[in-house]
Amino acid sequence: xxxxxxxxxxxxxxxxxxxxxxxxxxxxxxxxxxxxxxxxxxxxxxxxxxxxxxxxxxxxxxxxxxxxxxxxxxxxxxxxxxxxxxxxxxxxxxxxxxxxxxxxxxxxxxxxxxxxxxxxxxxxxxxxxxxxxxxxxxxxxxxxxxxxxxxxxxxxxxxxxxxxxxxxxxxxxxxxxxxxxxxxxxxxxxxxx
Numbered sequence: 425x426x427x428x429x430x431x432x433x434x435x436x437x438x439x440x441x442x443x444x445x446x447x448x449x450x451x452x453x454x455x456x457x458x459x460x461x462x463x464x465x466x467x468x469x470x471x472x473x474x475x476x477x478x479x480x481x482x483x484x485x486x487x488x489x490x491x492x493x494x495x496x497x498x499x500x501x502x503x504x505x506x507x508x509x510x511x512x513x514x515x516x517x518x519x520x521x522x523x524x525x526x527x528x529x530x531x532x533x534x535x536x537x538x539x540x541x542x543x544x545x546x547x548x549x550x551x552x553x554x555x556x557x558x559x560x561x562x563x564x565x566x567x568x569x570x571x572x573x574x575x576x577x578x579x580x581x582x583x584x585x586x587x588x589x590x591x592x593x594x595x596x597x598x599x600x601x602x603x604x605x606x607x608x609x610x611x612x613x614x615x616x617x
Contacts, residue, residue, distance in 0.1 A: 428465035435476040494608035542606030556592035
C-alpha cells in the first residue's frame with residue numbers, strides 16, 4: 425500500500441460518517457486517475473485530508489450550534505465546558521484568551537438579527553463577566569501596592585475582590601445556561617417549523 429493510499433484512507437476515516445460514502449468513492453477515483461492526469465497521488469491525498477478536516481470541523485460546528493438537535497448540542501457543550509478547563513489548569517495565560525473567545529463564538533452562533541431574549545442575556549452576562557474580572561484584577565493588584573501599610577485596607581480590598589469574583593462566576597454560569605436554553609429553543613423551533 426502506497427503512502428498516498430494510506431493518507432487517503434486516513435482522510436476517509438476522519439470524514440464524518442454521513443459524508444464518508446460519497447467522498448470515499450470520489451477520492452479513490454481521483455487517486456486512481458491521478459497519474460493519467462499528471463497529478464501527484466500525494467497531492468490528491470493531501471487535498472482529501474484537508475477536505476476531510478473541514479468536513480469534521482463543520483460537523484462539530486453543526487453539533488455545537490444545535491443544527492443536529494438541542495440535546496446533542498447541550499451534551500456537546502457540556503463536554504466542551506468539562507474538558508476545556510483541564511489543559512487550562514496547566515496553561516493559565518491561555519485562559520485569558522480561550523474563555524472570552526469561546527464566549528464570542530457562542531454569541532455569534534446564537535445571535536440572529538436584533539438583540540433579544542437569550543442572546544441579550546448572553547451579551548449582558550458576558551459584559552458583566554468581563555467587567556467583574558477586570559475590576560477584581562484591579563482591586564487585587566492594588567492590594568499588593570497600596571495596602572501594605574494597613575491590614576484594614578487589605579481586608580476591605582479582599583472583600584471587594586471576593587464579591588467581584590462571585591459576580592464573575594455568576595455571570596459566567598448565566599452566560600452558558602442562556603446559551604444552552606437558546607440552542608435548545610432554536611432547535612425545537614426548527615423541528616416544529
